[in-house]
Amino acid sequence: MGAELRVLRRRIRSVKSMAKITRAMELIAATRITKAQQRAAAAGPYSREITRAVSAVAGYQSTDHPLLTEAERPTRAAVLLITSDKGLAGAYTSNAIKEAESLTELLRSEGKEVLTYIVGIKGITYYTFRERPLAGSWERITEVPSYADAKEIGDALMAAFTTPTEEGGVDEIHIVSTEFVSMLSQRAAAHRVLPLEVEEVSEQELRQAHGGQALPLYEFEPSAEAVLDSLLPRYVNNRIYFALLESAASQQASRRAAMKAATDNAQELAKVLARQANAARQAEITQEISEIVGGANALADAQVGSEN
Amino acid sequence: MAKLQVELVSPERELWSGSADMVVAKTLEGSIGVMPGHVPVLGVLEPGGVVAVHTGDGTVSAAVHGGFISVADDKISILAEVAEMSDEIDVARAEQALERAQSGDTADEEVRAEIARARARLRAAGRES
Numbered sequence: 001m002g003a004e005l006r007v008l009r010r011r012i013r014s015v016k017s018m019a020k021i022t023r024a025m026e027l028i029a030a031t032r033i034t035k036a037q038q039r040a041a042a043a044g045p046y047s048r049e050i051t052r053a054v055s056a057v058a059g060y061q062s063t064d065h066p067l068l069t070e071a072e073r074p075t076r077a078a079v080l081l082i083t084s085d086k087g088l089a090g091a092y093t094s095n096a097i098k099e100a101e102s103l104t105e106l107l108r109s110e111g112k113e114v115l116t117y118i119v120g121i122k123g124i125t126y127y128t129f130r131e132r133p134l135a136g137s138w139e140r141i142t143e144v145p146s147y148a149d150a151k152e153i154g155d156a157l158m159a160a161f162t163t164p165t166e167e168g169g170v171d172e173i174h175i176v177s178t179e180f181v182s183m184l185s186q187r188a189a190a191h192r193v194l195p196l197e198v199e200e201v202s203e204q205e206l207r208q209a210h211g212g213q214a215l216p217l218y219e220f221e222p223s224a225e226a227v228l229d230s231l232l233p234r235y236v237n238n239r240i241y242f243a244l245l246e247s248a249a250s251q252q253a254s255r256r257a258a259m260k261a262a263t264d265n266a267q268e269l270a271k272v273l274a275r276q277a278n279a280a281r282q283a284e285i286t287q288e289i290s291e292i293v294g295g296a297n298a299l300a301d302a303q304v305g306s307e308n
Numbered sequence: 309m310a311k312l313q314v315e316l317v318s319p320e321r322e323l324w325s326g327s328a329d330m331v332v333a334k335t336l337e338g339s340i341g342v343m344p345g346h347v348p349v350l351g352v353l354e355p356g357g358v359v360a361v362h363t364g365d366g367t368v369s370a371a372v373h374g375g376f377i378s379v380a381d382d383k384i385s386i387l388a389e390v391a392e393m394s395d396e397i398d399v400a401r402a403e404q405a406l407e408r409a410q411s412g413d414t415a416d417e418e419v420r421a422e423i424a425r426a427r428a429r430l431r432a433a434g435r436e437s
């Protein structure tokens with residue numbers, strides 16, 4: 001067998017086995033998306049209720065709570081960036097990093113110092129390789145985030161937020177996560193968590209949500225301030241938890257798409273290589289035939305010569 | 309008689325939901341019992357407390373650590389950062405946890421919280437301690 005044919009056959013074998021691997025990874029990611037979505041759906045009721053409770057309290061209170069008011073001159077901001085722990089997820093991590101970089105740029109142009117907190121090994125490696133300082137980092141929680149993880153991150157961020165700015169505390173907290181738009185599309189997006197922007201809901205929508213009635217007049221135990229005090233940190237934890245869950249689903253969706261593209265490419269490549277291998281084999285056969293014919297002719301010529 | 313719509317949710321999932329006649333919970337100010345027609349209330353639950361939901365055919369109780377109760381229009385939501393339903397509680401493990409915590413430094417806030425949690429678990433499971 002000719003050298004060219006052997007090389008091509010070897011490449012076909014390796015491309016085909018790679019396609020098998022990426023195909024398996026695609027299927028695994030597909031099942032994990034469903035699981036991640038189920039987890040996000042299970043977290044829905046709590047998320048909905050706590051948002052409702054926060055807007056109910058914040059609606060009554062004159063907003064002078066430290067977690068709701070903006071600092072007069074914000075000088076430092078924290079950015080929590082959620083990336084993945086493993087690669088092979090397409091542009092998932094780099095999109096999130098890009099979004100974080102542009103947010104950082106924006107905050108710097110407003111004269112704020114930026115502290116970066118990162119979730120996920122890929123993001124941590126990106127920053128440490130460039131020797132950029134990290135204020136905090138968490139690893140190996142991105143695929144199946146638990147509420148305890150979110151609480152740990154939330155506690156760290158709340159501690160930074162409640163520290164006075166002069167002692168290194170932050171005035172704002174932003175989250176950069178990847179939103180799950182659909183199975184085929186995920187979008188990196190930045191949101192400000194603190195100071196809280198209690199979503200302004202128009203009165204009409206509120207009425208609709210309560211079956212045509214105004215928001216009930218709550219009694220607070222022990223007091224509106226105390227309720228808000230213990231509600232807000234939990235609301236922040238919940239926002240972080242939700243961002244982690246959504247990012248986990250996005251990560252798997254992104255990985256599935258990347259692996260599907262890899263499988264398709266490998267199959268295409270195997271086809272091209274098979275054609276080249278066929279051509280090489282045919283060329284070899286043609287050459288062998290012409291060698292035999294040439295040899296036979298030469299022999300015949302020699303015999304004709306000797307008879308004379 | 310009107311019924312209450314009760315939802316018991318933790319951040320990770322909904323633990324229980326259904327209709328009930330009365331809900332008893334302990335807020336920072338003391339126990340409250342909520343029956344249909346109660347005024348809207350938003351209260352902070354005592355750490356290591358027990359929430360008991362009286363349905364027509366029995367009582368559902370849960371140990372709730374760090375949570376809220378929100379009552380409006382006969383709808384009750386109990387939001388718990390950590391919650392365990394009474395039938396999910398491992399009594400032997402809770403007892404061990406209580407013993408372990410009590411042998412620790414009881415002046416330490418975390419140890420006290422641990423004791424309160426273990427007690428709540430045992431109370432929810434129907435074992436007074």
